[in-house]
Amino acid sequence: MRNKLVAGNWKMHGNLKENAALLEALISNMPKPGNNADYAVCAPFPYLASVQVALQGTCINWGAQNISQYEKGAYTGEVSADMLNDFGCRYVIVGHSERRMLFGETSQIVAEKYAAAQRAGLIPILCVGETLEQRDSDITEQVIDEQLKAVIALTGIESLAKAVIAYEPVWAIGTGKTATPQQAQDIHQFIRKGIASQDKGIAERISILYGGSVKANNAMELFVMPDIDGGLIGGASLVAEDFVAICSAIKS
Ligand code: PEP
Numbered sequence: 001m002r003n004k005l006v007a008g009n010w011k012m013h014g015n016l017k018e019n020a021a022l023l024e025a026l027i028s029n030m031p032k033p034g035n036n037a038d039y040a041v042c043a044p045f046p047y048l049a050s051v052q053v054a055l056q057g058t059c060i061n062w063g064a065q066n067i068s069q070y071e072k073g074a075y076t077g078e079v080s081a082d083m084l085n086d087f088g089c090r091y092v093i094v095g096h097s098e099r100r101m102l103f104g105e106t107s108q109i110v111a112e113k114y115a116a117a118q119r120a121g122l123i124p125i126l127c128v129g130e131t132l133e134q135r136d137s138d139i140t141e142q143v144i145d146e147q148l149k150a151v152i153a154l155t156g157i158e159s160l161a162k163a164v165i166a167y168e169p170v171w172a173i174g175t176g177k178t179a180t181p182q183q184a185q186d187i188h189q190f191i192r193k194g195i196a197s198q199d200k201g202i203a204e205r206i207s208i209l210y211g212g213s214v215k216a217n218n219a220m221e222l223f224v225m226p227d228i229d230g231g232l233i234g235g236a237s238l239v240a241e242d243f244v245a246i247c248s249a250i251k252s
Helices: 018-029 045-055 083-086 097-102 105-118 132-136 140-155 157-162 181-194 200-205 219-223 240-251
Strands: 004-009 037-042 060-064 091-094 123-126 164-167 209-211 228-233
Touching: 004 091, 004 140, 004 164, 004 181, 004 240, 018 045, 018 060, 018 083, 018 091, 018 240, 037 240, 045 060, 083 105, 091 105, 091 132, 105 123, 105 140, 105 157, 123 140, 132 164, 140 157, 140 181, 157 200, 181 200, 219 228, 219 240, 228 240
Parallel strands: 004 037, 004 228, 037 060, 060 091, 091 123, 123 164, 164 209, 209 228
Antiparallel strands: none
């Protein structure tokens, strides 16, 4: 059975007080993992230390939302993989569409960040997805293919054995518009088939998450699709009750 994961992406939200309350509610109410399910929250850098203290020894993992492609040196404002390891991160999101679009991260840079994460033993959650314009132009598969190929060209197909992919249609992120379960399934299947053409075993084992306005009331219909192995959750991960409900949907 494939591993399942629900990961919250807090983005640039929260503060010490709000985070403490959110984590306390998650710790008290999260369903026990099992059924190959894992849960995580990806917090802003300054809060990783307090998240680590709060979550150590619980069933919830944690990670970061970005990483430098460089190991160390004169890179003002950057955060390295080793630094994330110092704070016990298990996961790091790479290639989120907000990083690609607002901060100019190309597929090559994303691939380098993915490689940096893996060199340090972190699990990259590699985001791929198309804009509305690209979907309307019928080039969704081409876009995703290019995003994946950049990573595979740099790190090899075998690197996907230690990674998670998140399909996040840009038009569904933070918009309240969710891909239909069938739309999401079609792209997840496309991704899995593409990987299978190079390595069947890795394709069968890799977790592919869906992200884009997943809420408590639509999580289940997405998670029952055969190639959807969980979710990357933005807005709803900031509300304990909603995030717990989404995590419960992956477990059942
Ligand atoms: C995200 O930021 O990765 C995301 C999926 O956001 P939301 O759930 O708010 O659409």
